[in-house]
Amino acid sequence: MGRKRGFDEATVLDVVREQFWTAGFVGTSTYDLMEATGLGKGSIYQAFGNKDALYARVFSDYCQDLVTQARQQLQGGPQAVLPSPMARLEHYLVSLADAFAAESPRRGCFLSKVTADRAGEDEKVAQTARRAFGDLAGALAAAICDAQDAGEVADHVDPTALGYLLLSVIRGIDSMAKAGVGEETLLRTARSALVLIPRADSPHMQG
């Protein structure tokens, strides 16, 4: 009570996430978590609750990071590395496909893993996954809007629909990567999604 914890929470959560990522929820026992973190059962339960709560926690943290990264990469503004919204979209999709392809061993994205593993059994997990999908689709839709404002994408395009479409393409590339589909195919799939986005006929007047 009030005593300083004898461990670094962030480090423990990293270790726990890696454990669940590799072995899944069912494949991870409380004993596995004790071994991986070097903590006693009592310390784990007192700090984080039971296995379900711990799984929900590391998944939620992961999703938040994923959404923050997506927003940072897709958003314009003074911090943006790439000035054009379409260039940012292309960089985002292609670098994800690249990352999925380069992974060894192939674990795939933790969001996909957890969704396939537990979303059907644990409504709290499903809710976190839904919010992550919604937020990611929203970040993509915002980038499409920016591209329309910049005169890069046709005005008739529905940013929300296209946001979900690009999200589903990314999820699909992740699944194919997990099965070991080749890098060339993954990159071509990402690029072909971008090619299909209807461009504006002529650039808008800037300013």
Added chain:
Amino acid sequence: MGRKRGFDEATVLDVVREQFWTAGFVGTSTYDLMEATGLGKGSIYQAFGNKDALYARVFSDYCQDLVTQARQQLQGGPQAVLPSPMARLEHYLVSLADAFAAESPRRGCFLSKVTADRAGEDEKVAQTARRAFGDLAGALAAAICDAQDAGEVADHVDPTALGYLLLSVIRGIDSMAKAGVGEETLLRTARSALVLIPRADSPHMQG
């Protein structure tokens, strides 16, 4: 030896697939398989080999069915219900999104489940998944070719790239459905993929 088996193989394999689909590879013990099938350990091992072999078998059978169904729905010819290749593509995508959305409880596609569950750990499983992805993308690419021949889709479109793109969209819709993303969003995502396919400027001459 040479004795007639006292069980129906197809029924047993159905039961085994359902078990793995619900509980996953790690979450299914040999005892679970005995309980589910009503067979003794010896009978199971003699007929199908160990748990890995049984998992690989039901997954391979499932993928073959999935590919056969895709080909039947997408292929033209005398048996085709819908005469237009694009109509068949639309029916295929929308009916898949519909099926994913309607599922209760939400289990998602067994191909996605197994890929997330075991493709990183079992190269035989990864190989089967890769072949299924390749075959499904091929069936979609063939439908795009048919649509080009029928003057529905622009000739500059690369059927192979678009085949993989539509496949990744389907995989993504499945993942979103598993998380409980609403039916309307799933259907809109499927339709928005179809809308983006560049149409031929004018219908080709038939005949």
